[in-house]
Amino acid sequence: MKILVIQQKMIGDVLTGSIICETLRKEYPNATIDYLIYTNTKPVIKNNPFFDNIIEFKQEYRDSKKELFKFLKEIRKSKYDYVIDAFGKLESNLITLFSGAPKRVSFYKWYTQFIYNTIIHRKSETLTNASTAIENRLRLVLPEHRIATEIVKPRIFLDKEEQEQAKEFLESNGIDAKTPLIMISVLGSEERKTLPLKYMAKLIDEIEYQTKANILFNYIPSQEKDVKTIYEYTLPRTQKCIHFNVYAKSLRGFIAILSHCDALIGNEGGAVNMAKALDIPTFTIFSPWIIKKDWNMFEDGLDHDSIHLADVRPDLFDDSSPKSLKDQSIELYQYFTPELIIPQLKSYLMQLFK
Numbered sequence: 001m002k003i004l005v006i007q008q009k010m011i012g013d014v015l016t017g018s019i020i021c022e023t024l025r026k027e028y029p030n031a032t033i034d035y036l037i038y039t040n041t042k043p044v045i046k047n048n049p050f051f052d053n054i055i056e057f058k059q060e061y062r063d064s065k066k067e068l069f070k071f072l073k074e075i076r077k078s079k080y081d082y083v084i085d086a087f088g089k090l091e092s093n094l095i096t097l098f099s100g101a102p103k104r105v106s107f108y109k110w111y112t113q114f115i116y117n118t119i120i121h122r123k124s125e126t127l128t129n130a131s132t133a134i135e136n137r138l139r140l141v142l143p144e145h146r147i148a149t150e151i152v153k154p155r156i157f158l159d160k161e162e163q164e165q166a167k168e169f170l171e172s173n174g175i176d177a178k179t180p181l182i183m184i185s186v187l188g189s190e191e192r193k194t195l196p197l198k199y200m201a202k203l204i205d206e207i208e209y210q211t212k213a214n215i216l217f218n219y220i221p222s223q224e225k226d227v228k229t230i231y232e233y234t235l236p237r238t239q240k241c242i243h244f245n246v247y248a249k250s251l252r253g254f255i256a257i258l259s260h261c262d263a264l265i266g267n268e269g270g271a272v273n274m275a276k277a278l279d280i281p282t283f284t285i286f287s288p289w290i291i292k293k294d295w296n297m298f299e300d301g302l303d304h305d306s307i308h309l310a311d312v313r314p315d316l317f318d319d320s321s322p323k324s325l326k327d328q329s330i331e332l333y334q335y336f337t338p339e340l341i342i343p344q345l346k347s348y349l350m351q352l353f354k
Contacts, residue, residue, distance in 0.1 A: 001028055001030070001031040001081045001082060001236055002031070002032045002034070002078065002079060002080045002081050002082070002099070003024055003031050003032065003033045003034065003081065003082045003083070003084070003086045003100060004034050004036060004055070004075075004078070004080045004082070004083045004084070004095075005017065005021055005033065005034070005035050005036065005051070005083075006036045006083065006084065006085045006086060006087050006095055006193050007020070007021050007037060007086045007087055007089060007094060008036070008038050008057055008087045008090045008091060009038070009041075010041070010189070010270060011041050011251075012046050012270040012273040012274070012276070012295075013091065013272075014037045014038070014041040014044060014270060014274075015033045015044045015045065015088075015154045015277055016047060016133050016137060016154050016297075017035075017037075017086050018035070018045055018048055018050065018135070018139060018155075019134060019137055019138065019152040019153070019154055020052040020084060020086060020137050020138075020140060020141060020298070020352050021033050021035055021040070021048070021051040022049075022050040022089060022109065022155075023138060023141045023142065023150070023265075024084075025050045025051075025220075025243065027142075027153050028143065031082075032053075032082075032090060033051040033052050033053075034051060034052060034053045034054075034055050034145070035051040035053070035054055035055065036054075036055040036056075036057055036092075037054065037056065037057065037093065038057055039056045039057070039058050039059070040251075041166070041178060042054060042056065043251040043252040043255070043275040044156065044251065044255070044270075044274065045156070045249065046157070046306070047157035048155075048157055049157070049342070055273055057071075057091065058071075058236055059218060061091075062091070063110065064168050066352050067278045068094075072094060072095065072098040072256055073098075073325050075095055075098050075099050076098050076099065076100055078099070078119055079100075080099045080100075080101040080103060081101055081103065081104075082100075082101055082102075082103040082104075082106050083095075083096050083103070083105070084105045084106070085100050085104070085105065085116070086106070086107075086137055086140060087144075087298065088106050088107050088109060088112065092106075093112050093115055093143060094262050096115055096116065096226070097115050099275075100285035101134070103117065103118065103288070104116045104117050104118065105117075105118040105119075105120065105140055106117070106119065106120070106140075107120050107121070107122055107136070107140075108121045108122070108349060110132070113165060117118060119287070120139045120140055121140075121347075122136045122162050123136060123139070123192040124303075125133065125161055125293075126293055127147055127148040128148055128151055129172070129297075129298055129299055130151045130153075130297060130298060131293060131294060131295055131296055131297040131298070132140065132271055132294045133292055133294055133297065134153075134297060135147055135151075135296050138150070138151070138241070140154065144343060151325060151329070153276075153277070153297075153298065154238075154272055154273065154276070154297075155277050155278045156255055158256055158278075159253065160261055161351070162252065162255075162256045163256055163259055163260075164347060165256065166253070166256035166257045166259065167259055167260060169246075169253075169257070170246070170249070171256065171262060172180070172353070173180060173243060173246045174243075175214050175246065175275075177260075178213050178353065179212070180212070180213035180214070180263075180353060181214045181216065181260060181261045181262055182207060182211065182213045182215050182216070182261060182262060182263050182265060183216045183217075183219050183257075183261045183264040183265070183266075183271070183280075184200075184215060184216065184218065184265055184266045184270040185218045185263075185264060185266025185267045185272065186204075186217050186218065186219060186226075186227055186230050187219060187223055187226055187227065187267060188267040188269050188277065188287065189269050189337065190266065190288065191324060191330060192287060192329040192330060193267060193268065193269060193287040193290070193329075194267055194287075194333075194350065195266075195267055195285055195333060195336065196243060196333055196334065196336075197226060197229050197230050197233060199333075199336065199337060199338050199341075200203070200233075200333075201230050201231075201233030201234045201346060202338035202342075203228070203265075203285075203338055203341060203342065204234050204238055204242075205234055205235050205238045206342050206345060206346065207265060207312040207345070207349065208234075208235075208237065208238040208241050209238075210346060210349040210350065210353070211231070211353050212241070212284075212351055213241065213262070213353075214241060214243060215241050215242045215243065216240075216242075216243055216246055216247065216257070216261070217230075217231075217247065218240065218247070218254065218264075218266070218271050219247065228244075231244055237306075240286070248329040252300060254271075254274075255278070256315045258271070258274060258275055259278050259280070259290075260354075261275075261280055262280075262281070262353075263275075263280065263283065263352060264279040264280055264281070264282050264283075265282070265284075265331070265345075266284075266303070267284075267285055267287070268285065268286045268290060268295060268306070272284050272297075273297070276297055276298060276304065278341065279321060281303040281304065281352055282303075282304050282305075282306075283290075283304075283305050283306065283307075283345060283348050283349075284296065284304075284306035285306070285308075285336075285341065286305055286306060286307065286308040287329055287333075288308070288311075288316075288325060288328070288329050288332035288333060289308045289322055289326040289328070289329040289332075290308075290320060290322075290324035291308070292308040292311075296338065302351065302352075303352075305344070305348045307340075307341055307344050307345075308334075309332060309335060312336075312340040312341075313335055313336075315341065316332060
């Protein structure tokens with residue numbers, strides 16, 4: 001049997017989608033499983049043993065109809081028996097349609113359901129602490145009665161050489177294992193997923209005060225201006241603990257450095273998902289427009305905790321749709337002050353570093 005799993009989108013989605021491959025491997029141990037993703041997300045699933053091949057959906061396929069058609073013809077030639085489309089957008093609709101696979105599974109959308117012969121309805125309520133992001137993806141493979149008892153956690157697979165190189169890199173920059181090391185996810189993937197910069201700076205001051213840890217910032221060169229602004233907003237004593245210029249040159253390098261951290265704290269996004277896949281404790285600050293139960297994976301209030309504006313200011317929320325909240329997110333963020341976040345953050349840090 002040949003199976004194609006489609007999970008285009010961002011890093012967190014691709015990492016989470018890898019649980020589909022792991023579940024399929026258990027269900028069909030002799031099958032060939034291919035995982036179709038965007039090229040830039042490839043590092044997060046490197047060394048994953050639960051699929052056989054990575055199929056890259058390259059930028060050129062998005063830019064050129066001619067190149068896309070060539071790619072679709074290659075998919076047709078692969079003669080898949082079973083396609084699971086966890087993405088459910090035009091690109092993956094076309095891939096599924098061209099595959100000609102006898103079994104085609106995806107989430108319900110009224111305007112694409114004719115493409116698939118098995119339609120799964122997402123559920124908004126969780127059965128476990130795994131989050132709806134995990135449980136709904138498992139529904140693409142497993143019957144409902146097995147979901148709660150067969151939860152799968154996304155995992156990242158680093159080799160010893162990668163871990164050792166990251167350790168040496170940290171030590172060469174004056175960071176050793178004797179002092180706690182905390183990674184801060186200082187910016188979200190966009191402004192509507194980013195706590196205001198002054199607010200983040202105050203939280204970092206609190207983290208330094210409570211832990212006296214070495215602090216690393218998660219950012220890429222194009223974000224340096226905003227990250228420097230946050231750094232300059234922090235107190236002088238905090239700045240002494242921030243290793244501003246210690247950052248990875250690649251996504252895989254970041255993952256290896258993260259594996260040596262004692263916690264990751266900050267804006268919800270791919271970095272949080274990667275930390276959880278490495279069993280690194282996390283404290284997540286959710287954007288006002290993100291539905292917390294969709295992505296608060298495996299929270300236990302101990303190793304993994306999070307806060308949403310709705311937790312502390314429920315009066316600001318009504319029955320508004322996620323799209324409406326997204327449009328209001330920057331305005332709502334102004335209410336998400338450090339004074340509302342610090343009590344829960346402080347409790348988290350005190351129990352984690354006791």
